[in-house]
Amino acid sequence: MNAAPALVGYTAAVGFAAPRLLLRSGWPHRAPALAAAVWHALALSFSIGAALSAYSLAMPAEHLHAGLMGLLHTCGLNVGTGQPDPDTADRLAVGVPAAVGIALVASLTFHVVRARRARTQHREAVDLVGRHSSRMCATVLPYDVPAAYCLPGRHPRVVISDAAVRKLTPEQLGAVLEHEQAHIAGRHHLVLAAMEAFHSVFRWVPLARHAREQTALLLEMIADDRALRRHSDDVLATAMYEMAAARTPKGALAASGHTVLIRLKRVLGPRTAPHPALWGSVAAMAAMVPLLPLLVACPPGLG
Template sequence: MNATPVLVGYTTVVGFVAPALLLRARWPYRAPALAAAVWHALVVSFTVGAMLSVYNVVMPTEQLHVGLLGLLHSCGLDIGMSSPVPQGAGRLAVALPAVIGAAVTSSFLFHVVRARRLRTRHREAVDLVGRRSVRLGATILPYDTPAAYCLPGRRPRIVISDAAVRELTSAQLAAVLEHEQAHIAGRHHLALAAVEAFHSVFRRLPLARHAREQMTLLLEMVADDRALRGHSRETLATAMYEMAATRRPEGAFAAGGHTVVIRLERVLGPRQAPHPLFWGCVAACAVAVPLLPLLLACPPGLG
């Protein structure tokens, strides 16, 4: 069976339909870490599906029955195929998917390196202007507005303004620091770089646009949940409100910012975690979705 229509249809659904369904769902804000994993799974699945779709479109019709095995054979792997793939078509069929994979990979590396350079320059400036507080585990900057953000990476920094130290209570300050520490410990900058890279390659794709928008908000919610483990909702909410006008530097994560209103409603609203069975089903789907294009590309006898 020719897998091309199935692969193209599946990739189209992942790129255009799945984002709309996920945006309409209510559970992502109740389980932001799981929702972030689902967005990443869709990104990986679309990328793999696009690569295999291009391969199947370019490969001559009489050779399409070899499916994924033909792709592996064209890459030089001896898999015991009885019929060889034509060299010219095989090279082109491998080259085009390789371009897609290389574009996404190089874009990811570009965003990681670029963000690291921005954070390094900002970290050097912070170390010159600010003063290190061992008690808080943060660098305090002379700034007359309550603000806090972190610079993740190899040499992470949590930066907080002296106005925040003066105006926030000790509990509020501890909640803010816990929020920022969650970004560093969770390596959220890498998760954000992945969707930024995907958006750079597939800029007009709804999945790319919505994944980038939602990832920033979901990662902030994940950090909020980390802070709520040891602090009350009121404590975190008041601290977020005090720093609502904070503008985070590029490459940093801030407790305030433009997502505060949505996050405040979530923190102060009724909390109901998803049912464990639902959580397990969604987690299983997140693991399975990136593998579906590979299964669809297999010949009927092997798929």
């Protein structure tokens, strides 16, 4: 039996229907780390499903001639009476899924290298213009707008403007620095690079667009939660408000940005963790979702 129809249907559901369900859910902002894992699991599942769908459509199957031709015949479309070339089908069955994998790896490499190059250039400029503060473990730049961001990587930097040092209280400054350190410790730049790579290859799929946008927001929330471990809600919210207008260099991660309003409402509003049963079931689903295309392609008990 050819699994192409089931695989295509599953992949379409993950790429088009799953993002809508996740966006309508209320729990992701209460558990941003788990939500980010779910978005990545969906992206991985879609990629595997797309590759297996291409393989099944190209691979000859008994009673269905060849995957794609057989699928069309099954749907009642007569596309020719000749037998498909097995060699051509074999080449397509291997080549198309390989092309999907190569495209994803190449895109990830491109985004990682490009972001690293931009951070390296900016880091060199920051080291020339700014002054290092051992007390804050950050580089202070002469800039008249309150701003703070980090340059992750092998030689990370937390950069803060002297306007922020002057305007923010010590508690607010500590919350901002804690936020930036969370980005560095969590290697959030690699998480974003993976989503950028997925979006570059499947930019026409709603999942790719929403996964990239939501992952960036969720990573900021994760960093906010780390800052809130040592600082109060009001302290972090005030610091975010003061730096809301700051711009972030390419390749950097910052406490400010266009998501500040959403994060401010979250920080100042009631925050309750998801019920352990919900947390456990969602975590189990995130672990299982990447394996589902394999189960669809090779259901247990079928020879």
